[in-house]
Amino acid sequence: MEDGNELVAQRRAKAAEMRAEGINPFANDFRVLHTTEEIFSAHGEEDAAALEECHTEYALGGRVMARRDFGKAAFLQIKDRKGRIQVFVAKNLVGEKDFSLYRKLDIGDIIGVRGTPFRTKTGELSIQALSLRLLTKAFLPLPEKWHGLTDVETRYRQRYLDLMVNPDVAEIFRKRNRVITCIRDFMTRHDFLEVETPMMQPLAGGATARPFVTYHNTLKMELFLRIAPELYLKRLVVGGLERVFEINRNFRNEGISVQHNPEFTMMEFYQAYATYEDLMDFTENMICKLVAELQGGRELTYNGRPVNVTPPWKRLSLREAILLHSDLSEADLADPERTRQAARRLGIEVDSRISHGKLLTEIFDTVAEPQLWDPTFITGYPTEVSPLSRKNDQNPDIVDRFELFVVGRELANGFSELNDPDDQEQRFLQQLAEKEAGDEEAHGMDEDYIRALQQGLPPTAGEGIGIDRLVMLLTDSASIRDVILFPQLRKEAKD
RNA sequence: GAGCCGCUAGCUCAGUAGGUAGAGCAUCUGACUUUUAAUCAGAUGGUCGUUGGUUCGACUCCAACGCGGCUCACCA
Secondary structure: OOOOOHHHHHHHHHHHHHHHOOOOOOOOOOOOOOOHHHHHHHHOOOOHHHHHOOOOOEEEEEEEEEEEEOOOEEEEEEEEOOEEEEEEEEHHHHHHHHHHHHHOOOOOOEEEEEEEEEEOOOOOEEEEEEEEEEEEOOOOOOOOOOOOOOOHHHHHHOHHHHHHHOHHHHHHHHHHHHHHHHHHHHHHHOOOEEOOOOOEEOOOOOOOOOOOEEEEOOOOEEEEEOOOOHHHHHHHHHOOOOEEEEEEEEEOOOOOEOOEOOEEEEEEEEEEOOOHHHHHHHHHHHHHHHHHHHHOOOEEEEOOEEEEOOOOOEEEEHHHHHHHOOOOOHHHHHOHHHHHHHHHHOOOOOOOOOOHHHHHHHHHHHHOHHHOOOOEEEEOOEHHHOOOEOEOOOOOOEEOEEEEEEOOEEEEEEEEEOOOHHHHHHHHHHHHHHHHOOOOOOOOOOHHHHHHHHHHOOOEEEEEEEHHHHHHHHHOOOOHHHOOOOOOOOOOOOO
């Protein structure tokens, strides 16, 4: 496909010449025994004189990232998964044959090097090559060494290039892995069992969102990619597992933005005999621990602004948050008609059928959410917008639920679970009515879930934490695409 | 879905009141056994995102389309 390009033709020609000389440009018999990191940790402290006594031979594999040629000798820089090291190739050390192989090397090729450590005149710990092998010829050139690869589209589409030449990118994904490992560790230590529940579901429940639809040929049935694992996880609590969690993908057929990818990773967990208040404490603990382990303290900066994660975090009810961040009054929020007028003043589209509770959350989203920079728990969500949450014992208009906001966006959502099967059935029926009234995202009726509740779900609290957003926060990334290796893009343009 | 911005060599970028394109790095040839974006001399490399229109002539002006980014809308 790239054969029209001169650079590619040159590289292919070099590979062909090697083959003609009996050298396989895709050799697979070189044993890589060490990493660049091992060399630095073994010899990082030794000076040139000490290293001269060192005859330890290392066998490294890596990609050629730079090349400085001096006629009968040269410096290469090779990169492996742990870092980079400079390799000194001298004709009198590697011999005629390997040196002529060296001359055919291109930046981007993957090579194997055997050699001993030494320090150059400028003091850099390097490897003096004794022998050299080409392990993989790269037909395509690497982006430029100084400016690297900055074209955002190429970075996302050809993530392998991005990872090769932009060290910060690989670092983000290592950090992402550490975040997930820490969470898994934290959960396991609190006696939670990690489980996997269906990604393909006959009914996409557990959240309000439009699903992706697929079809199973043999079963002759429509299936939905899950929008949440919630209802399955609670079935497991009914089954007696009591504490479960799952870190996995959800799929939502909705808009794409700097905060939204069609598939995204959530950690959902359920704990029997806990309440939503317990989970707020738990979440605060877990995230503080993550920040401490990943940032080495409580200092966190996002988009140039400090984020104060020192506990205890602020806790406000939805109404309090609205009052605090707008000029609306208690009376505006108490009376549905006045709330409606207030919403219009704020420029919110007011559908005639919209419920009072839904309107309140929309007002909150508009006036308060963007202001919640330091971690803040918001409670007192209206019952209408929370069909799976337990009603508050004192006030049935609200539920025992919270959402966690940081840097102006939602990071987690948790609540005491509704475990009264009759109440749950009524809520589903209410959702069905809203669906018929035109709300595409209203929840469907899940009869097996009702049956499970009839079997008895212990008092339980559950929560979902958006892992991508958490990683964005911890890596100071502006876009969700920067923390997902292969973000969803349109089909590549042909020309 | 709407608005704004971008798309020029492998990469990073210039460019012209419309006269068919330039730099650095990379590449190729030559010199060089301690460089750190090595250096020096020379050379190659482009259907200027696509398609159409205006024009004697379009990379440049106009339109449509494609892909990407940001903002807004929907959402987590």
